[in-house]
Amino acid sequence: MLVGMQLSKRVWPLLFAAALASSPAHARGTIDKVQIKGLDKSDDAEMIENIEVSLSLYDAIGKVQGESRLEYLLDQAERQTREALQPFGYYNPTITVKAPRQDDHVQVLIQVEKGPPVTVRHSEVVLTGPAARDRYLQQDLADFEPREGERFDDVTYEASKITITRRLAERGYFDADFTQRRVAITRAENAADIALSWDSGRRYNMGPVSFHQDYFRPGLFQPLVYWEQGSYYHEGKLDRLRESLTKLDYFSVIDIQPHPEQAWDDGEVPVDVNLTLAKRNIYTAGLSYGSESGPGVRGGVERRYVNRRGHKLTTQLDYAQKRKSLITSYRVPGFKWLDGWYTYAASAYDEQTDYIDLRNVKLIASRSGEISEQWTAIASLNLLRERWGYNSAAGAPLRYDYSTLLYPQLTADYVDVDDKVFPRRGFSGNVTMRAGIEGAGSDTSFVQAQAIVRWFLPLGRRDRLLLRGEGGTTWTSDLVAMPPSLRYFAGGDRSIRGYAYREVGPRTPAPDKFALGAKHVVTGSAEYEHYFGTGPWGAAVFVDTGSAFDTRIDLHTGVGFGLRWKSPVGPVRVDVAHGLNHPDSQFQLYLSIGADL
Secondary structure, three states: OHHHHHHHHHHHHHHHHHHHHHOOOOOOEEEEEEEEEOOOOOOOHHHHHHHHHHOOHHHHOOOEEOHHHHHHHHHHHHHHHHHHHHHHOOOOOEEEEEOOEEOOEEEEEEEEEOOOOOEEEEEEEEEEOHHHHOHHHHHHHHOOOOOOOOEOOHHHHHHHHHHHHHHHHHOOOOOOEEEEEEEEEEHHHOEEEEEEEEEOOOOOEEEEEEEEOOOOOOOOOHHHOOOOOOOEOOHHHHHHHHHHHHHHOOEEEEEEEEOHHHOOOOOEEEEEEEEEEOOOEEEEEEEEEEOOOEEEEEEEEEEOOOOOOOOEEEEEEEEEOOEEEEEEEEEEEEOOOOEEEEEEEEEEEEEEOOOEEEEEEEEEEEEEEEOOOOEEEEEEEEEEEEEEEEOOOOOOOOOOEEEEEEEEEEEEEEEEEOOOOOOOOEEEEEEEEEEEOEOOOEOOOEEEEEEEEEEEEEEOOOEEEEEEEEEEEEEEOOHHHOOHHHOEOEOOOOOOOOOOOOOEOOEOOOOOOOEOOEOEEEEEEEEEEEEOOOOOEEEEEEEEEEEEEOOOOOOEEEEEEEEEEEEOOEEEEEEEEEEOOOOOOOOEEEEEEOOOO
16 A cells, blocks of 8 residues: 555656646737637627627736636637627527637637527517507507517617616506516527517506795796696606706706605606705806907806796896997796796997997897797897998098887797707708888888708718708888898808808998898808718818898809817817809808807
């Protein structure tokens, strides 16, 4: 026995050395690179990304690995790659892992053949209970993907399932739960069988809404609750209430909490609205510069809430070298009929440029409101007193004209786009109408109508086409009595690029040729934008045309290109354009910020 033990002590080192000599070539080394072959970089980009995220090999790149650790990582690569393909419906792939090495450096090559995808052989997606008669949920069931005969995609399946689950909660089926939830994959037949069903339970109703705040008078916000208590519950109602409260700009925190657990036998869900006051005063200040107005400063103050009734007071001053404006407005919340404001405002304007001396004061009383999700409107009564005179290069004394106009005005805005910050699809527009009667507070009788329409068209994932049209007209027997602030001009970054602000239209006689403003305006624009990769930078080319005119239209056309940047505060546009009607005219540079809706 003792001899045997001594022999074994001599044999074991030899056996260990032999084992090392016969072990695979995956000894100690450093993984330099991991390559995935066999998948298309464009069509299979998501699969490749999922494999890369799943592989432990990527965490080991550039690090020295011991023999056992390296061998373990390579053994796991085949399993991890196989599992990464399954969410996309590929359950029978052929995967080969190779690890050629040079000295202590290893390059891993994973060859992937996806094989045939698993398709949906049978799909049974059912909804029982009262929700079975809900047309919106029935539409979600009809849209459920993947359908029979389609490739089974785990991501698509989960997204469709979540859509129905969320819709049940949004529409007040708080007791809804799964009665069956199963996907059976038969690898040998590359087939998937879906069995999925919910029992919705009853649909709850909207209960009492309680506002919790400690400043405004009780009941002030109750008119914002536009639905009747006892009507069907819908989360969209609470979203609209939140939006209305946000637009008031009274609160820093708006927390709306439904409590279905407190809905007793009547099935009415009470709602608590917890409101935290925002800072009372907002101060703004900044610098400005315009090619015609010169350098200037801007400042303002807004009192978010003047009193417990929610009134607001705002004052804005723009003091530039050649243009100055001051406007003060007092707003009273108007929650009845339409969600909006009663506004009383006074403004003063002074313009002293090379060609005009203009001053006016204006009083405004208006009522604004939301007609629908897309439409908003402002009806106002305006009293305008304006004085103006055109400078002369010859130094002749100014001859001033005066005009007093009392007129009602209606402005309606329409916005139906996919993204209000950076729209890629949809329409927006604006319509304005005003009229005055001579002898009824106005020096002349007139009617004006103007409309602006914008159309956003996506072109692929990175590009878009922007089309804009504008038309305006004036009916009056005495255009001279119409002040410049109510006449139409053309030219500039929001009109016809390639021409200076107010450059296009009727002008005073030579040599001055100052813009007079016109009775009519027609402009149009087509712009193509392309964005580079997935980043925020892009470029654009455009063509604008149109004119401001009294009797006969004289179209002016400009072309140009620009740089685009999707900034956190909205699109930033820098454009360079040139007018085609005057080949020797200067190039125009424009800078604008924010979505043009």
